Amino acid sequence: xxxxxxxxxxxxxxxxxxxxxxxxxxxxxxxxxxxxxxxxxxxxxxxxxxxxxxxxxxxxxxxxxxxxxxxxxxxxxxxxxxxxxxxxxxxxxxxxxxxxxxxxxxxxxxxxxxxxxxxxxxxxxxxxxxxxxxxxxxxxxxxxxxxxxxxxxxxxxxxxxxxxxxxx
Amino acid sequence: xxxxxxxxxxxxxxxxxxxxxxxxxxxxxxxxxxxxxxxxxxxxxxxxxxxxxxxxxxxxxxxxxxxxxxxxxxxxxxxxxxxxxxxxxxxxxxxxxxxxxx
Numbered sequence: 509x510x511x512x513x514x515x516x517x518x519x520x521x522x523x524x525x526x527x528x529x530x531x532x533x534x535x536x537x538x539x540x541x542x543x544x545x546x547x548x549x550x551x552x553x554x555x556x557x558x559x560x561x562x563x564x565x566x567x568x569x570x571x572x573x574x575x576x577x578x579x580x581x582x583x584x585x586x587x588x589x590x591x592x593x594x595x596x597x598x599x600x601x602x603x604x605x606x607x608x609x610x611x612x613x614x615x616x617x618x619x620x621x622x623x624x625x626x627x628x629x630x631x632x633x634x635x636x637x638x639x640x641x642x643x644x645x646x647x648x649x650x651x652x653x654x655x656x657x658x659x660x661x662x663x664x665x666x667x668x669x670x671x672x673x674x675x676x
Numbered sequence: 677x678x679x680x681x682x683x684x685x686x687x688x689x690x691x692x693x694x695x696x697x698x699x700x701x702x703x704x705x706x707x708x709x710x711x712x713x714x715x716x717x718x719x720x721x722x723x724x725x726x727x728x729x730x731x732x733x734x735x736x737x738x739x740x741x742x743x744x745x746x747x748x749x750x751x752x753x754x755x756x757x758x759x760x761x762x763x764x765x766x767x768x769x770x771x772x773x774x775x776x777x778x
Contacts, residue, residue, distance in 0.1 A: 527699070530695075536707045554725055570744065574747065577751055584759065590705040
């Protein structure tokens with residue numbers, strides 16, 4: 509076992525365990541902490557894939573900003589343990605077979621499609637992704653979408669302010 | 677030098693996305709349901725990075741960047757909606773938000 513393989517399996521197990529904990533935990537704070545574990549292990553996987561910029565953004569924006577927002581809202585609303593209720597009949601009778609179908613279909617696709625096969629062979633040409641190349645791509649080829657996101661964030665700020673203020 | 681096949685990352689991404697869907701369906705707390713959406717977005721991001729690595733194309737990483745930006749905006753608006761819902765319904769249970777339920 510080489511070191512990247514061990515790191516991959518450790519992070520993959522940690523991510524899956526965190527996602528399962530998110531489902532099983534009854535307190536929303538526990539779910540939020542489990543989600544932070546998933547995000548941090550995904551950041552390590554991004555480092556393993558050689559994209560350090562995305563790993564840094566993942567930790568800063570996801571693990572930092574978004575999860576702080578979640579925990580803050582959980583504290584603000586004083587969210588306790590969730591109540592268990594019966595599931596709808598539709599979820600029980602259609603959801604479970606459809607979930608299994610989705611799982612089998614994804615497994616089949618990964619095993620047989622040309623995209624899945626091509627993905628299995630690559631990944632050896634370059635060691636890492638340089639942040640310089642990435643920024644050149646963002647600020648040249650994708651300059652217009654990048655600028656459009658600033659308007660999106662402005663609209664989101666205004667929307668959040670309008671929604672969350674006290675109505676008179 | 678990474679010797680891990682990229683398809684393993686895709687399998688992990690599919691598992692995480694499936695767990696996100698399960699959490700989205702089974703959880704009853706609005707905040708946790710919103711968290712499971714973030715989990716699904718994270719799984720898709722992992723697939724993007726893995727494909728970008730497999731094809732040596734940086735465009736996938738740019739898409740991950742945009743997904744993270746949109747997720748941040750979505751979290752801000754969504755949590756504001758959750759605060760408003762919690763003030764109106766005085767509960768975080770999704771079963772209480774059933775005005776449009778068939």
